[in-house]
Amino acid sequence: MDMNNEYVPKLCCENIKKLLRHDDVVISIENTATYEGKIIEIGAIFIKAYLPLAKIGSIYQIKPSDEFAEVISINEMSVTLLPFCDMSGMFLGQWLSFYQSEFFISVGYGLLGRVVNGLGHPLAAGDKLTNIPYQRSLFREPPDPLSRAIIDKPLSVGVKAIDGLLTCGVGQRIGIFAGSGVGKSTLLGMICNGAQADIIVMALIGERGREVNEFLALLPEETRLRSVFVVTTSDRPPLERMKAAFTATTIAEFFRDQGKHVLLIMDSVTRYARAARDVGLSIGEPDIRGGFPPSVFATLPRLLERAGPAAVGAITAIYSVLIENDDANDPIADEVRSILDGHIILSRKLAEENHYPAIDVGLSASRIMINVTSREQSNAAATLKSMIATYKDVELLLRIGEYKHGEDPQVDRAIHLWPQIQSFCRQPFDSVMEFNTTINELFRTVG
Incomplete structure (x- = not known):
């Protein structure tokens, strides 16, 4: 009987199914043939392999070791994978076997x-x-x-x-x-x-x-x-x-x-x-x-x-x-x-x-x-931040003795409260302050 080329593979597949009488076995055979391949290039941190139908994110086992690699890039000719392990000891022709479709923990x-x-x-x-x-x-x-x-x-x-x-x-x-x-x-x-x-x-x-x-x-x-x-x-x-x-x-x-x-x-x-x-x-x-x-x-x-x-x-x-x-x-x-x-x-x-x-x-x-603080706390925080900025503006003048007290009440207040402000902003690394204690200290600092 004369059969065209497209009909032959289909007939062969149907005959195999009849012989085995189990579709899952055929699927398993197809997966084995499709989802395995060998390494064709090794780079500094990547490997390339011929893996038909590979998908981004799929995990492959690097045989015969127990190490794995993940697919990160695919083109018509090859698949790029990144190993989860050190590259030492890998060689061309090493076999890759499909492990799972994505990474789980x-x-x-x-x-x-x-x-x-x-x-x-x-x-x-x-x-x-x-x-x-x-x-x-x-x-x-x-x-x-x-x-x-x-x-x-x-x-x-x-x-x-x-x-x-x-x-x-x-x-x-x-x-x-x-x-x-x-x-x-x-x-x-x-x-x-x-x-x-x-x-x-x-x-x-x-x-x-x-x-x-x-x-x-x-x-x-x-x-x-x-x-x-x-x-x-x-x-x-x-x-x-x-x-x-x-x-x-x-x-x-x-x-x-x-x-x-x-x-x-x-x-x-x-x-x-x-x-x-x-x-x-x-x-x-x-x-x-x-x-x-x-x-x-x-x-x-x-x-x-x-x-x-x-x-x-x-x-x-x-x-x-x-x-x-x-x-x-x-x-x-x-x-x-x-x-x-x-x-x-x-x-x-x-x-x-x-x-x-x-x-x-x-x-x-x-x-x-x-959204998470009271208006009083927000205002006190804004006031303290403003005093910090005010002090920083005149800090150089204070160091060289050029600032004259009494010229600006806001600056005078920032200078007067500077030790308390620094005390509020500093904290030993091994101490934990309760939230209400912090807020009360903030109110006391800004008066």
């Missing part, structure tokens, strides 16, 4: 008090996690804007300068912007200790290895037991450093969905962005702003918008941002500041004067403050 109350890596696995060798029965994808849509609860409750973080002058709300997203060596990690530790939250999720991304234990040692046991720590050090592959931000956010979302108020602290968004830059440049993206490719600025909103209040529960998020050369117009700092609900600026000048926390309250702002 296990979540549950068993994560409390534990330290996991950027992929959600225990950081300590030989450690095991229990009571984590739920599987969640790292990538979820942010809460619907119309379903978000209104932010109308203040959040006490135990730091006077923040609670009194830059009051945050439950569900707010705020950034801490600082150069290196001005007390950013210390301030984050103070917030961890003092924040009135049910659960704390702390992401340490791209940190120095020695700093991890140092930071954990600053936290009392009570704080550690209600916290989850996601840690990925600077030596880890860029894909893991990227995943760490989404892993921490996904864990925080799980607890928010249980009706909890979660404090998510990410240190730092800048190191996440640098890891994303490595990934983007490796697949040939151009750098468009300060050496960063467009994918970095596309993913930042998708990451940061996932925090905030939902119909049930809330995530209050604090993101630290490293400012290169103390330049507030750094592209990542500028982008993050435009997305968040407030910014806290740490001043190198204040740090050099041993003024800690080195918060420049004049340059900092909380966009939610007016």
Whole structure:
């Protein structure tokens, strides 16, 4: 019988189905043939392979090892993957086998008090996690804007300068912007200790290895037991450093969905962005702003918008941002500041004067403050900020003895109250101030 070429494959497939009498077996055979392939190129941080019908985000196992790689780019000829492991020992022709369609982590109350890596696995060798029965994808849509609860409750973080002058709300997203060596990690530790939250999720991304234990040692046991720590050090592959931000956010979302108020602290968004830059440049993206490719600025909103209040529960998020050369117009700092609900600026000048926390309250702002504070507190905070600005204007004249008292009553008042103002804005790193105590001290300071 004369058969055309298009009819033959269909007839063969039907005959195989009849012989095996089980469609699932045929599907399994097709998957095996379709979703496996070999490495055809190895780069500095990526591999390329021939993988027909691969999809963005799919996970492949690198045979014969137990390591995995994720699909990040596809063209007609090849697929680009980023391994979750070190590249050493990989070779051309090494086999890749389909593992799963996207990356999942296990979540549950068993994560409390534990330290996991950027992929959600225990950081300590030989450690095991229990009571984590739920599987969640790292990538979820942010809460619907119309379903978000209104932010109308203040959040006490135990730091006077923040609670009194830059009051945050439950569900707010705020950034801490600082150069290196001005007390950013210390301030984050103070917030961890003092924040009135049910659960704390702390992401340490791209940190120095020695700093991890140092930071954990600053936290009392009570704080550690209600916290989850996601840690990925600077030596880890860029894909893991990227995943760490989404892993921490996904864990925080799980607890928010249980009706909890979660404090998510990410240190730092800048190191996440640098890891994303490595990934983007490796697949040939151009750098468009300060050496960063467009994918970095596309993913930042998708990451940061996932925090905030939902119909049930809330995530209050604090993101630290490293400012290169103390330049507030750094592209990542500028982008993050435009997305968040407030910014806290740490001043190198204040740090050099041993003024800690080195918060420049004049340059900092909380966009939610007016919604969560009384009119009396808002007025007192505005008055104190005004006196700080007034004193700074005449500080040089005071130092060289050129200012004459009595010329300006507002300046005289700022000078008279300057010791009390400094006392209010300073705080030992191991102290936690109650919210009402802070507000009462603010009222006393401004009279």
